[in-house]
Amino acid sequence: MNEIIEKMLTRHAIRRFQQRQVDNEILDQILTAGLYAPSAGNNQYSRIVVCQDSEINEKLGRISRYMQFKGQDPKSIAHSISSEQPSIQDDFTIMNGFYNAPTVLTIFTRDGVYAHDDGAMIGENILLAAHFLGLGACYVGRTGEVFATEYGRTLWKAWGVPEDMVPVCNVLLGYIDGPFPHEKPRREGRIVRV
Amino acid sequence: MGELMDTILYRRSIRRFDTRQISEWELEQILKAGLFAPIAGGGQRPIFVVCQDREINERLGKIKRANSHPRMATAASYVSRQQPSIADDPNIKNAFYDAPTVITMFGPKNFLFTPEDCAVAAENMMLSADALGIGSCYIGQGWPAFDDPYGQEILRQWDIPGDYYAVSQLLLGYPRPGDSHPEAKPRRAGRVIRIGQESKGR
Ligand SMILES: Cc1cc2nc3c(=O)[nH]c(=O)nc-3n(C[C@H](O)[C@H](O)[C@H](O)COP(=O)(O)O)c2cc1C
Ligand SMILES: Cc1cc2nc3c(=O)[nH]c(=O)nc-3n(C[C@H](O)[C@H](O)[C@H](O)COP(=O)(O)O)c2cc1C
Numbered sequence A: 001m002n003e004i005i006e007k008m009l010t011r012h013a014i015r016r017f018q019q020r021q022v023d024n025e026i027l028d029q030i031l032t033a034g035l036y037a038p039s040a041g042n043n044q045y046s047r048i049v050v051c052q053d054s055e056i057n058e059k060l061g062r063i064s065r066y067m068q069f070k071g072q073d074p075k076s077i078a079h080s081i082s083s084e085q086p087s088i089q090d091d092f093t094i095m096n097g098f099y100n101a102p103t104v105l106t107i108f109t110r111d112g113v114y115a116h117d118d119g120a121m122i123g124e125n126i127l128l129a130a131h132f133l134g135l136g137a138c139y140v141g142r143t144g145e146v147f148a149t150e151y152g153r154t155l156w157k158a159w160g161v162p163e164d165m166v167p168v169c170n171v172l173l174g175y176i177d178g179p180f181p182h183e184k185p186r187r188e189g190r191i192v193r194v
Numbered sequence B: 001m002g003e004l005m006d007t008i009l010y011r012r013s014i015r016r017f018d019t020r021q022i023s024e025w026e027l028e029q030i031l032k033a034g035l036f037a038p039i040a041g042g043g044q045r046p047i048f049v050v051c052q053d054r055e056i057n058e059r060l061g062k063i064k065r066a067n068s069h070p071r072m073a074t075a076a077s078y079v080s081r082q083q084p085s086i087a088d089d090p091n092i093k094n095a096f097y098d099a100p101t102v103i104t105m106f107g108p109k110n111f112l113f114t115p116e117d118c119a120v121a122a123e124n125m126m127l128s129a130d131a132l133g134i135g136s137c138y139i140g141q142g143w144p145a146f147d148d149p150y151g152q153e154i155l156r157q158w159d160i161p162g163d164y165y166a167v168s169q170l171l172l173g174y175p176r177p178g179d180s181h182p183e184a185k186p187r188r189a190g191r192v193i194r195i196g197q198e199s200k201g202r
Helices: A003-008 A024-035 A054-069 A115-132 A150-158 B002-010 B024-035 B054-066 B114-131 B149-157
Strands: A046-051 A103-110 A136-140 A165-174 A191-193 B047-051 B101-108 B135-140 B164-173 B192-195
Touching: A003 A115, A003 B002, A003 B024, A003 B114, A024 A046, A024 A103, A024 A115, A024 B002, A046 A054, A046 A115, A054 A103, A054 A150, A103 A115, A115 A136, A115 A165, A115 B002, A115 B114, A115 B135, B002 B114, B024 B047, B024 B114, B047 B054, B054 B101, B054 B149, B101 B114, B114 B135, B114 B164
Parallel strands: A046 B192, A191 B047
Antiparallel strands: A046 A103, A103 A165, A136 A165, B047 B101, B101 B164, B135 B164
């Protein structure tokens, strides 16, 4: 098997992070990987906001968790995701949906039918680059809802991100703490050959 | 890391394909990379239909082209000169560019993360293809290819669940012999915004 692909298969969502901040040089490489993702019509109309302010990240992470459960009893709606790197759906005592990651990225893209594809591809390049550089990373959705709140809107403005953009996802980055997760089984029957 | 970064920087959308089919072993590796992309929640709902029937691919590509209304390229604004898209060349009648393998990604309609699940899988597959020397192109908006009686018939033949829709297509094929690899596309400046850098507080 091709070595790059082989290594790609060992990427997993990491949610337990060391508190030490990500090395700037490594971060730059990861961001470059994101900027080289394909984009519809080569629009490249996206912004990656890199936030290393722990207070802001924690506030956003709490809102993100809220958007997952919206006041409902987590027990009634959660799915189990990971035991080694528990998500807010596995461990209901985790109150920060950004898992105290020292670096939190927010990816904004051009509004329109391709916004989510464009944003997700940037996110995936970032996850892969982080993995190849020995960092942990996790993709987090619900970003649109988080940035529709008053707090989210205030930050959006303060960060100077154009108003006509769409917040697609967050990517959490940091050095890995806790055990590296096992491969999660992939459901059968997802490939259909015709 | 070196090699992944090379792949990420080197990969370009390929729209001019060799007529040869890609090898089964390469296809398997690419599909596996797609399955091992991140995926929202526990459902793992999206499915990838891999079609190597040239007639079906051509007919669907033509329907997709007929249902697409791209803003056509101008001298100053174009998608690719070396690997022209349907927005660059009005004479291209097949929106799948005669690719020998067309993967249509389907996912549940009523799930917020379906487009993202498909896009991250596609990105893994495109990078894997590049690592193997195979060309690829992502085609956003998958459903217009089926928006016609023939397309509807194909969906029935493929047994696609009624609550699923075609999110996008991924084209795969060897680049056309003699073509040089497309040049790097310059990156637009000012796309990274840094907040609360380490040097400030820590
Ligand atoms: C669109 C999308 C949204 C996701 N949202 C979250 C999230 O909100 N919180 C979280 O902890 N993980 C999230 N994940 C990560 C998935 O839980 C993870 O990718 C999945 O469990 C598969 O595990 P793996 O990435 O380790 O292979 C998301 C992944 C995707 C693709
Ligand atoms: C969401 C999305 C939709 C796309 N749709 C099409 C398409 O319909 N037809 C096409 O030829 N290329 C399509 N592409 C490919 C882009 O045109 C290409 O990625 C972009 O021009 C950048 O060039 P590169 O991939 O060579 O770096 C799409 C890409 C993305 C990310």
